Amino acid sequence: KQEVTQIPAALSVPEGENLVLNCSFTDSAIYNLQWFRQDPGKGLTSLLLIQSSQREQTSGRLNASLDKSSGRSTLYIAASQPGDSATYLCAFASNTGNQFYFGTGTSLTVIP
Amino acid sequence: GAVVSQHPSWVICKSGTSVKIECRSLDFQATTMFWYRQFPKQSLMLMATSNEGSKATYEQGVEKDKFLINHASLTLSTLTVTSAHPEDSSFYICSARGDRGPGNTIYFGEGSWLTVV
Numbered sequence: 651k652q653e654v655t656q657i658p659a660a661l662s663v664p665e666g667e668n669l670v671l672n673c674s675f676t677d678s679a680i681y682n683l684q685w686f687r688q689d690p691g692k693g694l695t696s697l698l699l700i701q702s703s704q705r706e707q708t709s710g711r712l713n714a715s716l717d718k719s720s721g722r723s724t725l726y727i728a729a730s731q732p733g734d735s736a737t738y739l740c741a742f743a744s745n746t747g748n749q750f751y752f753g754t755g756t757s758l759t760v761i762p
Numbered sequence: 763g764a765v766v767s768q769h770p771s772w773v774i775c776k777s778g779t780s781v782k783i784e785c786r787s788l789d790f791q792a793t794t795m796f797w798y799r800q801f802p803k804q805s806l807m808l809m810a811t812s813n814e815g816s817k818a819t820y821e822q823g824v825e826k827d828k829f830l831i832n833h834a835s836l837t838l839s840t841l842t843v844t845s846a847h848p849e850d851s852s853f854y855i856c857s858a859r860g861d862r863g864p865g866n867t868i869y870f871g872e873g874s875w876l877t878v879v
Binding site: 654682684686691692693694695696699739741743749750751752753754755 | 874
């Protein structure tokens with residue numbers, strides 16, 4: 651069974667700082683991975699999707715990478731803003747593409 | 763892009779009543795839909811997988827008589843929490859596998875917050 655770990659559980663940074671969120675997984679037989687954002691009391695917003703054959707995806711100030719050999723994915727946020735404050739979840743799809751395994755998230759606070 | 767819509771986003775119900783959550787694929791046909799729930803400070807966990815026109819497959823530990831899942835059409839799946847209790851209060855989210863996107867990508871709804879009082 652896939653196990654997904656996100657470190658750190660919580661992170662607080664001053665505005666403007668670049669930061670990296672980490673996600674590790676135990677089973678390299680993945681179909682794809684997604685990074686999500688979850689605001690308090692609200693739903694999930696998909697940020698980036700990386701297929702198993704890809705190594706990274708970029709969207710604006712966000713860059714996500716995938717290294718299956720080391721069992722890691724990172725989410726890089728450039729020039730952080732207070733509006734980036736949220737919980738960030740990574741999720742890996744099993745090799746059938748059906749079931750997703752979620753991490754417990756990293757709670758990010760960007761201080762103005 | 764593809765959109766999966768959940769309704770309601772928030773619902774409060776009294777203990778003992780039933781509540782229904784809808785998951786719709788708005789611009790694609792969803793042959794398979796998935797339901798997850800998230801308890802506080804825990805990760806999202808798969809509850810069940812439903813294929814259009816057939817019975818849902820439930821994960822171990824999920825009561826099928828309590829969490830009724832219906833996938834009657836290619837664009838709609840419903841989750842009904844029957845005889846809800848406060849411990850059922852959680853964040854429920856659906857996802858749908860469509861007929862578009864690389865490798866038939868799975869798209870997530872925005873989720874529904876259930877509070878049972």
